[in-house]
Amino acid sequence: MGSEEQTILVTGGAGFIGSHTVVQLLKEGFRVHIIDNLDNSVIEAVERVKELVGPQLSKKLRFHLGDLRNKDDLEKLFSQSRFDAVIHFAGLKAVGESVAYPRRYFDNNLVGTINLYEIMAKYNCKKMVFSSSATVYGQPEKIPCVEDFQLVALNPYGRTKLFLEEIARDIQKAEPDWRIILLRYFNPVGAHESGKIGEDPKGIPNNLMPYIQQVAVGRLPELNVYGHDYPTKDGTAIRDYIHVMDLADGHIAALRKLFMTDNIGCKAYNLGTGQGSSVLEMVAAFEKASGKKIPIKLCPRRPGDATVVYASTEKAEKELGWKAKYGIEEMCRDQWKWASTNPWGYQSKP
Numbered sequence: 001m002g003s004e005e006q007t008i009l010v011t012g013g014a015g016f017i018g019s020h021t022v023v024q025l026l027k028e029g030f031r032v033h034i035i036d037n038l039d040n041s042v043i044e045a046v047e048r049v050k051e052l053v054g055p056q057l058s059k060k061l062r063f064h065l066g067d068l069r070n071k072d073d074l075e076k077l078f079s080q081s082r083f084d085a086v087i088h089f090a091g092l093k094a095v096g097e098s099v100a101y102p103r104r105y106f107d108n109n110l111v112g113t114i115n116l117y118e119i120m121a122k123y124n125c126k127k128m129v130f131s132s133s134a135t136v137y138g139q140p141e142k143i144p145c146v147e148d149f150q151l152v153a154l155n156p157y158g159r160t161k162l163f164l165e166e167i168a169r170d171i172q173k174a175e176p177d178w179r180i181i182l183l184r185y186f187n188p189v190g191a192h193e194s195g196k197i198g199e200d201p202k203g204i205p206n207n208l209m210p211y212i213q214q215v216a217v218g219r220l221p222e223l224n225v226y227g228h229d230y231p232t233k234d235g236t237a238i239r240d241y242i243h244v245m246d247l248a249d250g251h252i253a254a255l256r257k258l259f260m261t262d263n264i265g266c267k268a269y270n271l272g273t274g275q276g277s278s279v280l281e282m283v284a285a286f287e288k289a290s291g292k293k294i295p296i297k298l299c300p301r302r303p304g305d306a307t308v309v310y311a312s313t314e315k316a317e318k319e320l321g322w323k324a325k326y327g328i329e330e331m332c333r334d335q336w337k338w339a340s341t342n343p344w345g346y347q348s349k350p
Helices: 016-027 043-058 071-080 095-100 102-122 156-174 208-216 244-260 279-290 314-320 328-341
Strands: 007-011 031-036 061-065 085-088 127-133 179-185 187-189 223-226 241-243 266-271 296-299
Touching: 007 016, 016 031, 016 043, 016 085, 016 244, 031 071, 043 061, 071 102, 085 102, 085 244, 095 102, 095 156, 102 156, 127 156, 127 244, 156 179, 156 266, 179 244, 187 208, 187 244, 208 223, 208 279, 208 328, 223 279, 241 244, 241 328, 244 266, 244 314, 266 314, 279 328
Parallel strands: 007 031, 007 085, 031 061, 085 127, 127 179, 179 266, 187 241, 223 296
Antiparallel strands: none
16 A cells, blocks of 8 residues: 555644654645644744645645544544644743643643544544654663663653653553654754745744744844853764655654554664754854854853753664764755744744
8 A cells, every 4th residue: 555545644734743744644645634733833833834745645635633642633633633643842942941840741741642542542543753852761771872861851841751752651561552752863953955835933943943043134133152161072962853755754764664564563663863962053144044144142140951861773773774864064054944934934024
């Protein structure tokens, strides 16, 4: 059965990683349904995806406004369409916000996902690719992070990812016909090379690259660099940045693995490049790509931030046949293309 027969439900498909993955799914011949409550995304992203893939492939995409916390929304969706697998992106993802509002995170990320499992089981759709995160490694004792490390979370957001991994393992153990792949993302950046879709956070960005991007287009005056006294080559923290299109392709590789492997069980894979880059290296690469000077302000470290985190990528290479193709030059180039053509994200100037 070729992928053109298969229908994938993408939760949170209007978001940053979701929208880029939907483009790749459509190009690979899948039919795609998106369910999104547009809490941290906009419908314009879905319209841009349609523009990108063209009128033929757009026919294979359907959007549903709905919330995973509302069982009726899910019931309606699953009773009207049959899904071969679910890629589950939907969730809140800001560390600082999760510390201030943990209940919002438990409600959104945990309750929504538990509802999704219930309805998937009811309609006998038992294949899932789940968005996990490198936050499940906490402050790793050694690097690179390997999938079998002991897991620990340092904040409520990270805990929701950790709890949801545990829930996935428990469900699969109890009901062995489930096939679940947990993808632990490192730091997704960049944008589609067309510059038509990209990351468009509401409010002040929580992540480095959208923040740099907003300084470059003049929306913010300067970049706050948190921590410049880390024991690293330039004193700033080191992370594993991965191009969002590499990440999108990782989801397709995971999906194919689910369809091809009967007894995969519940398995975790890191999606990263296996290379660490410091905050100042990313700033320099973005300055080079954009030709703009990024004014920076050195600030104290943020509580709970790890010094160095990057991925071991061997397991994904070996078992999924997937490897990141792009380096930080391409990440910055594509992010700048998106930023310079869409300085206010998906909206025209407010």
